[in-house]
Amino acid sequence: MPSYRSLARNHDFTALWVGQTISEIGSRMTMFVFPLVTYALTGSAMLAAASEALHLLGLAGALLPAGVLADRFDRRRIMRLASGSGVLLYASLAIAGMTGELTIPHLFVVAFLTGVGAGTFAPAEISAVRAVVPADELPTALSQNQARLHVASLISAPLGGVLFSITKWLPFAADAVSFAVSWLMLGRIRTDLSPSPYDGPKRRPTRELAEGVRFVWSRPFFRVLTVWGALTNLTVNALFFVAVLRLIEGGFDAWSIGLVEATAGLAGIVGAVLAPWVIERTATGRLTIAIAWSFVPLVVPMAFWNEPAVVAAALGLGMLLNPAGNAGISSYRIAVTPPELIGRVQSTSQFASMSVLPLSPVIAGLLLSALGGGAAILVLGGLTALVACIPTFSRSVRSVPKPALWHADVPNSPASPLRVEPEQPMYTA
Missing domain, CATH: 1.20.1250.20 (MFS general substrate transporter like domains)
Structure with a gap:
């Protein structure tokens, strides 16, 4: 790599x-x-x-x-x-x-x-x-x-x-x-960033938009990633909100609460530096599943110890692997998407994630008010585990191998990506 x-x-x-x-x-x-x-x-x-x-x-x-x-x-x-x-x-x-x-x-x-x-x-x-x-x-x-x-x-x-x-x-x-x-x-x-020339019939924006959505929804790999990405953003961000709100309720100083976000940011930077090394040595599908489960065990210390240092350590550990998982599966998704559809496929996935994100603080606030901090964190940990089952049980995700193997089927030229059949998994195990 x-x-x-x-x-x-x-x-x-x-x-x-x-x-x-x-x-x-x-x-x-x-x-x-x-x-x-x-x-x-x-x-x-x-x-x-x-x-x-x-x-x-x-x-x-x-x-x-x-x-x-x-x-x-x-x-x-x-x-x-x-x-x-x-x-x-x-x-x-x-x-x-x-x-x-x-x-x-x-x-x-x-x-x-x-x-x-x-x-x-x-x-x-x-x-x-x-x-x-x-x-x-x-x-x-x-x-x-x-x-x-x-x-x-x-x-x-x-x-x-x-x-x-x-x-x-x-x-x-x-x-x-x-x-x-x-x-x-x-x-x-x-580099010329213009799309490939188009000589077909007149295109309608609504039809083109629908084409991108159909592409995502008709392929198991893309469909699973879109649903899982939106739901995991919802649950993990709600977990972040509950952890921070609970620290505020606990009366901790602003600087100590700010340390939590700073620690998560530093861990993310370290994870991003290590990401190419991790991606090269790990099957992309298995790495994605590891990311899906990475935050689940970390809810236990956060549920029982409402301390800035504990929350910072837990969220920091969760963020270490996150850049590798995001970069690995995103690279594969981009590489196997036809170039004329990349914009629409990407926007469909991002829209799914962004449309549910505003619900995270709402869910966090409701759970915190109804159950209290420790119970709210445990409930969100359970929901995160349920969401993690989506890629875990998906053959189209599990079967994606290391980049050295999937790049063998993807030409280096960006203009010639791998084409896949609509209803087949990307790779077999």
């Missing part, structure tokens, strides 16, 4: 990765600051939560049509349009803040539209990665993308807090700069 060093020589992937790492830090920082600014202006916790909810709503709503766009138009232009709109939108908030004209409607509109931009960007980016990275380097590339997310998670909140303490509009100005860097780096990509 190629190393991080060999992938770094890929000019186009480096340009894409660097730009998005900076932009990801800026975006997560702004998501941390949005509720703070809203609360400072209104004193309402409900309106503070609404700003982030509007961003998630815009993101989820844009994903499915964005998949169609990514399979029809130049992905570089789509990504640069999304980044350019981020520059303008966040700059408008910074200017309004500097002039004392920042209002809640303005803040909410920007939160929603930047969510739309993020949802538009995502399918185009994954299609671009498939275009600029050879199939045998996909696990390493997606491991680096996992590292990017954890680095952003680790840095964004402290950075946002510092900038917000200086002046309320400064985080928005910094995010506008981060989007500008992304826009510039995207312009350095040399």
